[in-house]
Amino acid sequence: xxxxxxxxxxxxxxxxxxxxxxxxxxxxxxxxxxxxxxxxxxxxxxxxxxxxxxxxxxxxxxxxxxxxxxxxxxxxxxxxxxxxxxxxxxxxxxxxxxxxxxxxxxxxxxxxxxxxxxxxxxxxxxxxxxxxxxxxxxxxxxxxxxxxxxxxxxxxxxxxxxxxxxxxxxxxxxxxxxxxxxxxxxxxxxxxxxxxxxxxxxxxxxxxxxxxxxxxxxxxxxxxxxxxxxxxxxxxxxxxxxxxxxxxxxxxxxxxxxxxxxxxxxxxxxxxxxxxxxxxxxxxxxxxxxxxxxxxxxxxxxxxxxxxxxxxxxxxxxxxxxxxxxxxxxxxxxxxxxxxxxxxxxxxxxxxxxxxxxxxxxxxxxxxxxxxxxxxxxxxxxxxxxxxxxxxxxxxxxxxxxxxxxxxxxxxxxxxxxxxxxxxxxxxxxxxxxxxxxxxxxxxxxxxxxxxxxxxxxxxxxxxxxxxxxxxxxxxxxxxxxxx
Numbered sequence: 001x002x003x004x005x006x007x008x009x010x011x012x013x014x015x016x017x018x019x020x021x022x023x024x025x026x027x028x029x030x031x032x033x034x035x036x037x038x039x040x041x042x043x044x045x046x047x048x049x050x051x052x053x054x055x056x057x058x059x060x061x062x063x064x065x066x067x068x069x070x071x072x073x074x075x076x077x078x079x080x081x082x083x084x085x086x087x088x089x090x091x092x093x094x095x096x097x098x099x100x101x102x103x104x105x106x107x108x109x110x111x112x113x114x115x116x117x118x119x120x121x122x123x124x125x126x127x128x129x130x131x132x133x134x135x136x137x138x139x140x141x142x143x144x145x146x147x148x149x150x151x152x153x154x155x156x157x158x159x160x161x162x163x164x165x166x167x168x169x170x171x172x173x174x175x176x177x178x179x180x181x182x183x184x185x186x187x188x189x190x191x192x193x194x195x196x197x198x199x200x201x202x203x204x205x206x207x208x209x210x211x212x213x214x215x216x217x218x219x220x221x222x223x224x225x226x227x228x229x230x231x232x233x234x235x236x237x238x239x240x241x242x243x244x245x246x247x248x249x250x251x252x253x254x255x256x257x258x259x260x261x262x263x264x265x266x267x268x269x270x271x272x273x274x275x276x277x278x279x280x281x282x283x284x285x286x287x288x289x290x291x292x293x294x295x296x297x298x299x300x301x302x303x304x305x306x307x308x309x310x311x312x313x314x315x316x317x318x319x320x321x322x323x324x325x326x327x328x329x330x331x332x333x334x335x336x337x338x339x340x341x342x343x344x345x346x347x348x349x350x351x352x353x354x355x356x357x358x359x360x361x362x363x364x365x366x367x368x369x370x371x372x373x374x375x376x377x378x379x380x381x382x383x384x385x386x387x388x389x390x391x392x393x394x395x396x397x398x399x400x401x402x403x404x405x406x407x408x409x410x411x412x413x414x415x416x417x418x419x420x421x422x423x424x425x426x427x428x429x430x431x432x433x434x435x436x437x438x439x440x441x442x443x444x445x446x447x448x449x450x451x452x453x454x455x456x457x458x459x460x461x462x463x464x465x466x467x468x469x470x471x472x473x474x475x476x477x478x479x480x481x482x483x484x
Contacts, residue, residue: 063156063167064088064128073176076293077184078192080230080265081137083147085171088121089129089156092442094164094403094416096377097131097154099171107145108138108235113258115385118397120444127444129396138235139178140189146175160439163417164403181293183300189237191292193228198290198303200224211309218277218312219347224305225270226290232258232267237290239271244283246312248276252354253361274351277312284309379408386458390451395441398451402438402458431457 112134233256243249252272382405389398410416441449
């Protein structure tokens with residue numbers, strides 16, 4: 001080969017041309033341009049197309065949704081059924097996810113309160129961030145139910161360092177069967193739980209013989225509280241109180257609450273009503289029967305609240321014939337009214353407020369929900385989430401909480417990013433280093449990140465930003481160029 005190159009260098013141009021033509025005529029395959037083009041097209045172009053399309057697919061596949069029914073079908077009517085929706089991000093989550101959960105006749109579907117579970121998962125060799133959202137389902141009647149796919153909205157960054165974009169994906173549809181426990185056929189509502197506690201309180205209290213005597217104008221209140229394990233309060237059935245003629249009934253809006261302890265849910269519902277005696281007579285309050293299915297014993301149980309007899313008499317007893325006795329009775333009645341006038345006024349105010357609360361219950365509920373949502377989306381609440389995640393030394397949770405905190409106070413034209421946040425604080429090189437370590441730790445590329453140090457720097461920075469003008473500000477971080 002070396003000799004050939006040397007000959008080519010010393011050969012005159014005309015001779016080289018003639019030599020090439022002669023060589024081409026002697027060996028047609030010595031310089032085949034069409035063959036080279038075919039090799040490029042057959043072997044190289046597919047490789048280029050493969051890398052181009054695989055790179056484009058990777059750039060687009062940054063978000064996924066996964067749905068799973070975690071309760072084995074079939075279930076009992078009234079039993080809690082659980083399914084989870086996993087949101088997966090190949091980069092970083094941003095903002096709060098929303099779910100267009102459909103309404104299915106015969107079902108109560110509710111999202112489990114609290115923040116989603118945060119974790120990571122290896123998929124095809126890549127690390128994905130995972131948010132797990134839990135939902136509870138309760139069937140009121142037997143049958144086969146299908147929860148269709150529904151839209152899930154959440155934001156992720158298309159690539160690291162890029163602003164987040166909203167993703168609109170669909171969950172997977174699933175179905176399950178609810179069966180009525182044996183012996184409960186024909187019941188309109190049923191509670192399925194392993195433990196049900198029912199308490200009843202009368203005020204004034206009912207004697208042991210379940211009979212009480214009142215006077216016209218008196219009031220008596222009744223309160224029934226149900227408490228069940230693994231059933232939320234809103235899924236407990238309402239109590240239907242009797243309202244006999246002659247007793248003015250003033251129902252109170254039910255009180256519903258839930259309590260969670262180490263993953264165990266306990267729901268509670270309290271129904272109350274106040275009766276005011278309008279006329280004399282005897283009123284029978286029938287017994288209240290609350291059926292429920294004991295899932296542990298697999299047995300239909302019933303809680304029975306005993307019947308009560310209320311006897312109402314007139315304030316002026318007519319059976320007394322003497323004027324002295326009548327006057328004494330009237331004096332006693334006036335004295336009772338005088339002694340209890342303040343309590344009667346308080347009772348009237350309470351009944352009025354209860355009536356107003358019942359009449360405007362939807363507006364009050366919406367106002368409370370709005371206030372809670374406003375606080376949950378406030379800067380203070382979001383920063384508290386950042387500090388909690390830092391205290392747990394959870395890099396993925398801290399990164400998500402940090403992005404949510406930045407969003408509520410971001411005023412730029414584009415979506416918030418950590419790089420844009422650091423541009424507002426160019427002198428905080430220590431903070432930039434901590435945030436860089438946080439991102440590397442979230443992708444499991446570093447173990448040097450400390451949640452305590454980041455929380456301290458963010459707290460100091462937040463306090464400095466809220467410092468009123470004119471007051472001295474403590475130097476939290478060293479300047480970028482000390483002495484410069």
